Amino acid sequence: MLAGEQVVETSYSFSTQAPGPPERRTQERHVKILRVGVFVVEGRRELCLIRNISAGGLMAHVYSPVKVGQQVIVELKTHERIPARIAWVRDSNAGVAFDAPVDIEALLANPVTLDNGWRARSPRIEVDRAATIRVDGVPSLARIRDISQSGAKIETAATLVIDGDVVITPEGFRPIGAVARWQEGDRAGIVFNEVIRLNELIAWIKSA
Known part of the structure; x- marks a missing residue:
């Protein structure tokens, strides 16, 4: 669970634009499941929690500092490496723009399975x-x-x-x-x- 707030589930969009910064909200959020991804930054592999994902990029909660313009590799599924760059940073959230659009239909057709074998909520x-x-x-x-x-x-x-x-x-x-x-x-x-x-x-x- 993210510090100071409840966890929200990952949302998907067919837009070719990377998601923008999150809105400031005061309402309590409903607990859902976030999709876990991996950032490869300067050779380091870092886990992240993906809040929003579109064909053009994603917004993630990150646990290590990243900088605007920094090149990264995003792993959404095993053995799938997506070149990208950091588009914006706000608090512990970062926006990532993919170098080329990804296939959202393929991601939706293969929902992530949790470590305990349970399948995550429908995207x-x-x-x-x-x-x-x-x-x-x-x-x-x-x-x-x-x-x-x-x-x-x-x-x-x-x-x-x-x-x-x-x-x-x-x-x-x-x-x-x-x-x-x-x-x-x-x-x-x-x-x-x-x-x-x-x-x-x-x-x-x-x-x-």
Whole structure:
């Protein structure tokens, strides 16, 4: 767990840009699983926790000093070495720009397995898509802010009942039955009643 805050899960984006610095947040974060990666800096191998990753780069919590412009090698999977450079540094976070875009679909299709043999949570993909959410049959507008095969984070003015049933219909997608797990103001987290097929999810994301 990172010092002074709860751990958030790794998020994915198909953008060819490297992620920017993290926002300053005061709200408590929900505990998730961060993907572990490796930086090779000046011949040293350093573990890092990857917060966000896009086709063009990543943002990571680092444990050794790095400098803007410094060349690094990033290892996201065994035997996969990605040349990159440090784009920005803020506190213990660093932004990394890949020398060439990576295949996000391949990363999503091969989620990391933990040392104890358990598989990490489904990768979370950042989106900004309209949706309709039904609570007790009453429809309300919503926006999906991130989504995985098993759930989503949304923004809506509707009041959700924790552990209550909802139906969400993302724009351009079919209705999905779900259960509300948390709500803080207009933001909420829902868990789908089914695991969405990865190729179906990626096709919807790319249809925007």
